[in-house]
Amino acid sequence: MNPATPPPKGRFPGCALALRLAEAPRRLLGRRFAREVLTLQVGSFATMGIQFVTSVVIANLLGPHPLGVYYQARALLDLVNMLANLAVGQALITPLAAAHAQKNREESLRIIAYFLKMGLTVSLVTSAVGLLAGSYLGAVFLDDPQIGDLARVLFVTPPLLTLFNMATLAFQSSRQVGRLTLLENGYLISTSLLNVAVVMLGGGVNELLYSVAFATLLTAVASLWMYSRALPKMPSFPTLLEIVKAAPGVPLRRYFAFSALVSVDKNFANLISLAPTILLGRWATAVDVAYYKVAANLTVTLLSVPMSPISRNLYAKLAEVRVKAPWRLGRVLVQVTLGSLAISGGFAMGLMLAAPFIIQIYKPAYLPALAAMYALGVRCALLGFGVGLGPLYQVLGRMKLAIASKIVPALVMLGTGYLLIPPLGAVGAGWMVTLTYLSGDIISACLMWWILKQNRAAVRSAEG
Numbered sequence: 033m034n035p036a037t038p039p040p041k042g043r044f045p046g047c048a049l050a051l052r053l054a055e056a057p058r059r060l061l062g063r064r065f066a067r068e069v070l071t072l073q074v075g076s077f078a079t080m081g082i083q084f085v086t087s088v089v090i091a092n093l094l095g096p097h098p099l100g101v102y103y104q105a106r107a108l109l110d111l112v113n114m115l116a117n118l119a120v121g122q123a124l125i126t127p128l129a130a131a132h133a134q135k136n137r138e139e140s141l142r143i144i145a146y147f148l149k150m151g152l153t154v155s156l157v158t159s160a161v162g163l164l165a166g167s168y169l170g171a172v173f174l175d176d177p178q179i180g181d182l183a184r185v186l187f188v189t190p191p192l193l194t195l196f197n198m199a200t201l202a203f204q205s206s207r208q209v210g211r212l213t214l215l216e217n218g219y220l221i222s223t224s225l226l227n228v229a230v231v232m233l234g235g236g237v238n239e240l241l242y243s244v245a246f247a248t249l250l251t252a253v254a255s256l257w258m259y260s261r262a263l264p265k266m267p268s269f270p271t272l273l274e275i276v277k278a279a280p281g282v283p284l285r286r287y288f289a290f291s292a293l294v295s296v297d298k299n300f301a302n303l304i305s306l307a308p309t310i311l312l313g314r315w316a317t318a319v320d321v322a323y324y325k326v327a328a329n330l331t332v333t334l335l336s337v338p339m340s341p342i343s344r345n346l347y348a349k350l351a352e353v354r355v356k357a358p359w360r361l362g363r364v365l366v367q368v369t370l371g372s373l374a375i376s377g378g379f380a381m382g383l384m385l386a387a388p389f390i391i392q393i394y395k396p397a398y399l400p401a402l403a404a405m406y407a408l409g410v411r412c413a414l415l416g417f418g419v420g421l422g423p424l425y426q427v428l429g430r431m432k433l434a435i436a437s438k439i440v441p442a443l444v445m446l447g448t449g450y451l452l453i454p455p456l457g458a459v460g461a462g463w464m465v466t467l468t469y470l471s472g473d474i475i476s477a478c479l480m481w482w483i484l485k486q487n488r489a490a491v492r493s494a495e496g
Contacts, residue, residue: 046196079336082221087329090240091322092395093231100318102237103325104174105183106244111173112162113190114302124287128205129351132268136416141270145278146287148198155190162187174313185241192252198275199255206266206289215251215258223247293431297422300438304468307445308461314451316461323458324331327404330390331412332465335379342372343419348422350427359491361427362484365420372416380412400458407462418469421476430483437479441472452455 170180349407425434452460
């Protein structure tokens with residue numbers, strides 16, 4: 033055989049395997065879902081870099097105690113928002129995505145008008161409660177009325193966030209990922225840059241909270257402008273004037289039953305996420321809050337950057353799959369979950385190895401946060417497992433089951449927190465979080481298998 037002649041196909045299987053591996057990224061990016069997730073992730077990583085740098089600057093300039101007070105003030109707003117949140121938010125993504133897929137403009141108008149009506153009603157009540165009873169809330173939840181007084185300025189933001197959330201709801205449901213990335217990351221970046229500017233100019237916790245409120249105002253204005261500009265790309269969505277006119281006449285009961293269940297589920301999850309800060313504030317010190325938040329920001333929050341876009345885009349993706357090809361629902365979910373677990377596991381391993389070096393960017397006063405980072409390691413590795421749980425429960429209308437699945441983890445969190453936080457502080461909070469989510473993942477794995485089995489049976493029955 034002529035030496036210049038290429039070998040016949042199949043002679044060197046290793047070469048064929050290498051070619052297939054080289055082609056894998058191109059084939060993956062040929063899928064719209066993968067391209068959308070990549071777009072969200074690129075934006076998230078860029079934002080994460082800016083937020084990371086600014087958070088380090090703020091932490092080093094403020095010191096552990098003021099930083100802990102700042103995080104407690106923000107946690108108080110988040111807690112009241114969560115308790116008041118009923119039938120708004122993520123609950124409407126799947127029905128709005130289905131309406132968009134069916135090009136049903138009337139249904140899209142009703143859903144967005146309902147969101148605006150319910151969202152403004154709830155947020156105005158939340159603002160009134162926080163502004164009038166800030167010190168009382170601080171005393172009840174954090175055992176410190178002064179933190180409640182500091183948090184008052186943040187309670188002007190809920191109505192503004194309703195406008196921001198309305199735009200993100202529309203962009204996410206219609207899979208306008210470029211605009212969604214620009215709006216969300218723009219909000220986070222502007223808040224981070226304003227915050228670091230305030231602290232570098234000598235501002236303290238109070239000025240920092242005013243900075244957050246001002247950035248939210250700017251974002252609300254930008255949200256309305258971007259929504260109006262995006263309408264030519266979203267013909268099934270109404271104009272702002274149509275939404276305002278339709279909102280008063282939309283009956284609250286139309287979407288309340290389903291969306292209330294979704295909101296209760298989200299609130300349960302948010303409560304579990306918020307609990308470490310609240311429990312540390314009551315059973316430990318503001319310094320322990322700062323240590324835990326530094327550890328969580330360097331681990332769980334950091335790993336949420338590649339995970340969150342996958343989960344959020346999956347809401348619209350699974351809604352479309354259920355409408356157009358319901359037999360593929362389980363396959364799509366399992367593929368995305370396995371890929372997400374691989375990502376979170378790899379990132380977690382790298383983070384744990386690099387943790388002693390990463391913590392050096394903070395002042396020596398923050399060194400105790402290192403032990404809390406290791407306590408959160410298992411939680412980080414399993415973070416990818418949960419990306420499809422929320423979308424699956426919501427798309428299949430299994431919200432009561434989703435709520436029930438969080439009861440045991442909530443009890444685990446209270447029990448382990450009571451035992452671990454008083455003696456161990458931030459480290460105890462880290463182990464509390466890891467044990468809570470580990471118990472939840474075991475329960476969710478069993479439920480996911482059962483739900484997918486039922487869905488396959490229902491699809492076969494419908495086809496037969």
